[in-house]
Amino acid sequence: MLDMRHLGAERIIDRLPGSRELSMTFAGVDPIYDPVPVRPGAHYHMGGVETGNDGETELTGLYAAGEVACVSVHGANRLGGNSLMETITFGRRAGRAAAEWALANTTVDLPESAKADAERELKALLDVSSGERPWQIRNDLGTSMLENFGVFRREEQMTRQVEIIAEVRERYERGVVVEDKGDVFNSDLTQAIELGNMIDLAACMLQAGVARKESRGAHARPYDYPDRDDENFMKHSISRWAGDGPELSWKEVRYTKFDPMERKY
Amino acid sequence: MTMQVGLKVWRFNSRTGERELQEFEIAAPEEATLLDCLDIVKDQHDGTLAYRKSCRMMICGSCGMRMDGAAVLACKMRMYDIAQAGHVPVISAMGNLPIVKDLVVDMDPFWEKFNSVNPYLQPGYEEPPDGKENLITQERMNVIHKEALCINCGCCVSECNAMEADPLFTGPQALAKAMRFVGDPRDGQKLARLEKLNGEHGIWECTRCYFCTERCPKGVDPRDAIAKLGAESMKEGIDRDMGAKHAKWFVTSARTTGWLRETELVPKTQGVVAAIKQTRFALDLALKGKVPPPFPPHVAKDVKESRRLYDLVRDQGRDGYAGIVQGERALGRLSHGHGVGDQTLEEIYDRPGAYHRPFIADEEADA
Numbered sequence: 001m002l003d004m005r006h007l008g009a010e011r012i013i014d015r016l017p018g019s020r021e022l023s024m025t026f027a028g029v030d031p032i033y034d035p036v037p038v039r040p041g042a043h044y045h046m047g048g049v050e051t052g053n054d055g056e057t058e059l060t061g062l063y064a065a066g067e068v069a070c071v072s073v074h075g076a077n078r079l080g081g082n083s084l085m086e087t088i089t090f091g092r093r094a095g096r097a098a099a100e101w102a103l104a105n106t107t108v109d110l111p112e113s114a115k116a117d118a119e120r121e122l123k124a125l126l127d128v129s130s131g132e133r134p135w136q137i138r139n140d141l142g143t144s145m146l147e148n149f150g151v152f153r154r155e156e157q158m159t160r161q162v163e164i165i166a167e168v169r170e171r172y173e174r175g176v177v178v179e180d181k182g183d184v185f186n187s188d189l190t191q192a193i194e195l196g197n198m199i200d201l202a203a204c205m206l207q208a209g210v211a212r213k214e215s216r217g218a219h220a221r222p223y224d225y226p227d228r229d230d231e232n233f234m235k236h237s238i239s240r241w242a243g244d245g246p247e248l249s250w251k252e253v254r255y256t257k258f259d260p261m262e263r264k265y
Numbered sequence: 266m267t268m269q270v271g272l273k274v275w276r277f278n279s280r281t282g283e284r285e286l287q288e289f290e291i292a293a294p295e296e297a298t299l300l301d302c303l304d305i306v307k308d309q310h311d312g313t314l315a316y317r318k319s320c321r322m323m324i325c326g327s328c329g330m331r332m333d334g335a336a337v338l339a340c341k342m343r344m345y346d347i348a349q350a351g352h353v354p355v356i357s358a359m360g361n362l363p364i365v366k367d368l369v370v371d372m373d374p375f376w377e378k379f380n381s382v383n384p385y386l387q388p389g390y391e392e393p394p395d396g397k398e399n400l401i402t403q404e405r406m407n408v409i410h411k412e413a414l415c416i417n418c419g420c421c422v423s424e425c426n427a428m429e430a431d432p433l434f435t436g437p438q439a440l441a442k443a444m445r446f447v448g449d450p451r452d453g454q455k456l457a458r459l460e461k462l463n464g465e466h467g468i469w470e471c472t473r474c475y476f477c478t479e480r481c482p483k484g485v486d487p488r489d490a491i492a493k494l495g496a497e498s499m500k501e502g503i504d505r506d507m508g509a510k511h512a513k514w515f516v517t518s519a520r521t522t523g524w525l526r527e528t529e530l531v532p533k534t535q536g537v538v539a540a541i542k543q544t545r546f547a548l549d550l551a552l553k554g555k556v557p558p559p560f561p562p563h564v565a566k567d568v569k570e571s572r573r574l575y576d577l578v579r580d581q582g583r584d585g586y587a588g589i590v591q592g593e594r595a596l597g598r599l600s601h602g603h604g605v606g607d608q609t610l611e612e613i614y615d616r617p618g619a620y621h622r623p624f625i626a627d628e629e630a631d632a
Binding site: 001003005006008009018021022025026032033034035133135177178179180182184185186187188 | 279280296307308309311312313315316322323324341343365366367369608610613614616619620623
């Protein structure tokens, strides 16, 4: 329970109107009068596609911005305002750079096979007529990730989750049924594709999480590595997809004006 | 705990143009919202159902749709009471926008109107002297508090009667957004904005049905915003539109006689030529006693009061949008059937059935 009553009606209405609206709508609780039931939830994705200051990525012509991108300004902490920086500042820069690139490069050299591969994958996904619906797999993925890779992380749970992900992937690759075969706003298809991406992403997160033997920002391992270890882990985790699994590497942290320091509040 | 929820969903196939009302009966958790129910339908009953969604917490504005003919945010709509009552609501796509598929509408016309009001701050202030920031008081920002809550969901546009009559009407969302900048003390384009908003398809096309205000899931009150834009336009002398003239005549007649001088309303609003064309109609009304004869003017006994009110508004500078803004806080008005903020903290802690008072370690020591 989160008790905000001591703040008083005026401050709650003035300063926390959005939180009050959420509490009243979803929990039926007015925080002026009662404590609000709370639980962990995925609020914001730190990390993401590695970009430079103009949203450019490793792939020429591909730009990333917002929650999907990682300009690496804030590190592993979800500080108030992370997302503002990603959208307002770097979103603007990425948008501008992407537009400039698109205007200067009207055609892109793509191997014919890339397009054929994508089309074949889509067709294969749409052709499955019997098997599991994606939602069952998605639910199992979400539930197990929350349990084993949630707020506080334990080595053995993370290792177990790696196995669970392998099972989930096997189920997914056996073929999931997409009921919508149409080509207008087919969110059944996009959700099935996204599920595949989520499984890949979970594998990357787990590999990096197990390897990072320290606690930093949102990566908390209070049972085996409760402290931050700048000597060994003051570095970015970089995941690349290598054929059938993620490949982890590290990248130096570049800092200029401010020296990184432990958060002590 | 689960509950049984019935839904009737208007399906639409844009390829064939076919519409079909399809009924679903699902089991959902008791705390489920309409969006949760649609997710269950899509996952477990019919994967072809299409609707937009993203944040699931009333901030992205993706899941606007209609329930029983009224626009709602699906993620905000708790279904428990409806299901318990045995009601099977009809779910359909928003109005005033072309349907792409099932519950998904084409938002392009919406964004065009949104962009037409130039929804970005146009700074007009001097650079602060020492390179520091310009500070604006909270009070001055409170003026646009409600307008700034808009999440661009389109519920107001869906319900707009004026837009149904004229699809080119700028509409409640774009106009509320316009007020968000007209009322912003940092914006330097106020007059240019008001000029444009007084043009064709602008603020005076609103029929004041208040559906936008009624259905907005965030408490933006677009109709209020449109009223503020009208008042501010007139204050700035932008009053060429019939709507402005009409409103001005109400003020003039109240100030001079304390009554509405209806006979003169038509010439003052529509001009003399239009008024002459309606002479016959006016005479008929007069014969039936519907309008008083213009001469001698009928002056109210306490006309001084109405004149005093007029002066007061002028003296306090409340003749523009300031007269409509009362330091309002849209979300602050949310209440659960009791007054908000009229109890002390002790009273709140001591209410029967209240959650126990939290233990704060150093409280005693501090006291």
